[in-house]
Amino acid sequence: MTPSVLEATGADIPQAARVLASAFEEYPWTRWTIPAEEYSERLEALQAIYLRHALDHGIVLIERDGHGVAAFLAPGAPVPSEADQARIAVLMGDRLAALVATGLPEHPAGAWELATIGVDPARWGQGVASSLLSDGLRRLDAVGATTVLETSDPRNVTLYSRHGFAVEVTTNIPSGPVVHTMRRPAQHT
Structure with a gap:
């Protein structure tokens, strides 16, 4: 049975x-x-901040039973509020400077961003991520939107490729992970 998305x-x-x-x-x-x-x-607190931001400036989808979530940010979404930025800085601590210095590529103008997608590990491999991703991309295709994302897990590249994304840039962060920037043009139905 295909997981339901709300x-x-x-x-x-x-x-x-x-x-x-x-x-x-x-x-x-x-x-x-x-x-x-x-x-x-720290991770949970940061995720809550970013999800609230995406709720205000994009689309947040959940699997009906709460086992998965995906957040898409609209083009031109503002940075988080000053209060949220201050909280993020505290949560990131001494890692904030490294994050700011990563040099990841800018997203194309007008593109939506798949900011995050995650599934309860007990439900991995059961189609939850694909259902969330398909529903979100269907919504973005309806408005002719290109979608971009970054991932540092090679397994995710495979998942996203099945949904029409292609790697555009691979960034090797010194003393850090490899980050794949992927893009998916709007699909016309």
Whole structure:
């Protein structure tokens, strides 16, 4: 059975942030950008901030039973509020400078960003990520949107390629992960 997808509300954010924290527990990017001390707590708090931001400036989708979440940011979305930026700086600690210095490529004008997608590890391989991704991309295709993303897990490149993304740039971050920037033009149906 294909997992059902719903638009998230503010009430869904705490559970969605927990799912993302669990999904990203060993993810190369978050392991590199978030201090090891209280890593899991910092990760969950950061995910909640970013999900609320995406809820205000994009689309956040959840799997009906709360086992997965995807967040898409609209083109031109502002940076998080000053209060959120201050909280992010505290949570990132001494890793913030490294994050800022990564030199990842700019996204094309007018592109939506798949900011995050994650599934409860107990549900990996059951189609939850594909359902979330398909639903979000269908919505973006309806408005003719190109979608971009970054991933530092080679397994994700395979998933995203199945959904029409192609690697455009691979960035080797000194003392950090390899990051693949991928783009998917709008699909016309």
